[in-house]
Amino acid sequence: MIENNRLGKTFGPQLSFSGWILLIFGVLFITDFMGMVLVVVGLFLGSMADGVLIDADQRKIKRYSSPFGLNFPGRWEEIGTHAGLVIIPFRKEYAVLSRSNRRNTTITSDFRIFLTCSNHKPRYAIKACPTKEEAVLEAEKLSGLLHVPIMKIA
Known part of the structure; x- marks a missing residue:
């Protein structure tokens, strides 16, 4: 059983909110190159979160930061240490x-x-x-x- 514990936003509430505002403006101007950049930057700032995956069966733990809401592969550590x-x-x-x-x-x-x-x-x-x-x-x-x-x- 793998348990996913989110610890919170990486950049804090103000920068996260600013990211969502940038995303909205990027969607409004999506036909322009700058609009596409705003969408990517806004989504990155707004959705970045920290967390921990705990595998209780194998007694392992993995910390992560999830840009764009995706969990990138990381290194599992033994809990026994x-x-x-x-x-x-x-x-x-x-x-x-x-x-x-x-x-x-x-x-x-x-x-x-x-x-x-x-x-x-x-x-x-x-x-x-x-x-x-x-x-x-x-x-x-x-x-x-x-x-x-x-x-x-x-």
């Missing part, structure tokens, strides 16, 4: 400056479940949850599925 799971509060800040030098900041916070190295430091985020309680439940589920212990709950 990792020590356990840890839950860490995660805060991400996206800032955009306007031409008048005003700062528009979007802050997202959630709880991420990380797979740890042999020295117990977080290595890969494998799941994003909006609340701590949900993260604890998901960590317990993943711990049983992957046969790795939960090291720490922040």
Whole structure:
């Protein structure tokens, strides 16, 4: 069973929204070469996302970034080399400056479940949850599925 966990947008909400706007303008001017370029760039910016594929049967994990909504082949890693799971509060800040030098900041916070190295430091985020309680439940589920212990709950 392969589980696909999306961790979020690569470029943040502002740039992702700008990508969709570029896509719309590109469709309006599709007959021009620049319109075609806008379609490709807009689709790339709007659809780029990060995630993790977990194969519980073979105990392997693969991180990915998916441009255009496609999952490109990557390298699978054995889960056996990792020590356990840890839950860490995660805060991400996206800032955009306007031409008048005003700062528009979007802050997202959630709880991420990380797979740890042999020295117990977080290595890969494998799941994003909006609340701590949900993260604890998901960590317990993943711990049983992957046969790795939960090291720490922040």
